[in-house]
Amino acid sequence: MKIAVLSRNPRLYSTRRLVEAGQQRGHEMVVIDTLRAYMNIASHKPQIHYRGKPLEGFDAVIPRIGASVTFYGCAVLRQFEMMGVFPLNESVAIARSRDKLRSLQLLSRRGIGLPVTGFAHSPDDIDDLIQMVNGAPLVIKVLEGTQGIGVVLCETATAAESVIEAFMGLKQNIMVQEYIKEAGGADIRCFVVGDKVIAAMKRQAKAGEFRSNLHRGGTASLIKITPEERMTAIRAAKVMGLSVAGVDILRSNHGPLVMEVNSSPGLEGIEVTTGKDVAGLVIQYLEKNSGPHLTRTKGKG
Numbered sequence: 001m002k003i004a005v006l007s008r009n010p011r012l013y014s015t016r017r018l019v020e021a022g023q024q025r026g027h028e029m030v031v032i033d034t035l036r037a038y039m040n041i042a043s044h045k046p047q048i049h050y051r052g053k054p055l056e057g058f059d060a061v062i063p064r065i066g067a068s069v070t071f072y073g074c075a076v077l078r079q080f081e082m083m084g085v086f087p088l089n090e091s092v093a094i095a096r097s098r099d100k101l102r103s104l105q106l107l108s109r110r111g112i113g114l115p116v117t118g119f120a121h122s123p124d125d126i127d128d129l130i131q132m133v134n135g136a137p138l139v140i141k142v143l144e145g146t147q148g149i150g151v152v153l154c155e156t157a158t159a160a161e162s163v164i165e166a167f168m169g170l171k172q173n174i175m176v177q178e179y180i181k182e183a184g185g186a187d188i189r190c191f192v193v194g195d196k197v198i199a200a201m202k203r204q205a206k207a208g209e210f211r212s213n214l215h216r217g218g219t220a221s222l223i224k225i226t227p228e229e230r231m232t233a234i235r236a237a238k239v240m241g242l243s244v245a246g247v248d249i250l251r252s253n254h255g256p257l258v259m260e261v262n263s264s265p266g267l268e269g270i271e272v273t274t275g276k277d278v279a280g281l282v283i284q285y286l287e288k289n290s291g292p293h294l295t296r297t298k299g300k301g
């Protein structure tokens, strides 16, 4: 197959590994810098141009679209879909997963366990918002944050009020969430490919920190997940319409709670921690499932 990898940087671990795994399995792998692709959207024959030439003959495309380029990245991916190229994840599903509020609403509608969560922009009754998620301690998150930045643990209602007021002053959309203390500063990343969890790792926050992000000094280790966790991760990816996803789960007293479903999950942490050839399994998924004009949404929506 001829497979495009939409990525801003060919030197990133995930991009390198996907290229390597594809080549090892006999495919032609082409890295395309998402922001340098340009398109004629008014033409009857959809095309993408890159470095002065039209892109042609691709069977599949692997989107590795960073949060900061979601809008343009999804437009390029949609154009591939309109050309009949098979996407590992569809543009509609990626756009959906990048909207945290919409994602949690979709997951909750399908009965997937979530931490009790409130959303607000400028609440005129902060006390009620805090009560809505069962009071302090609670976690406040800035909607646009990544890598744990803008995620604050408030031990008391007074602290929570001040933090909510501060974010309101900054005109930020926020999420107010029950604090899952029993998770003990750990979360579980389940790497879903198709209808399987192909690898899982536990991330543990460093001492004195509740955020387990590796960027915040957290450490990763192997973990055996329960059948319930496995089922939850697979269902969460399915509800979002993602074939490949990193589903982040908190272990609570009342079962697994989904925190986030990531549509471009990194490969480095999970491959190094589990020793699994995750990139190879992603390519295998394409081998089994790709075909021309199979995008369910055909670039619409």
Ligand code: ADP
Pocket (backbone or CB within 6 Å): 115, 139, 141, 145, 146, 147, 148, 149, 151, 177, 178, 179, 180, 181, 183, 185, 186, 187, 205, 210, 211, 212, 213, 248, 250, 259, 260
């Ligand atoms: P980001 O998307 O910026 O990484 P997250 O929402 O994943 O932000 O939060 C960062 C980390 O904080 C999580 O990995 C988890 O360890 C911890 N955390 C987030 N929400 C909660 C919560 N409601 N209860 C307990 N810990 C949480």
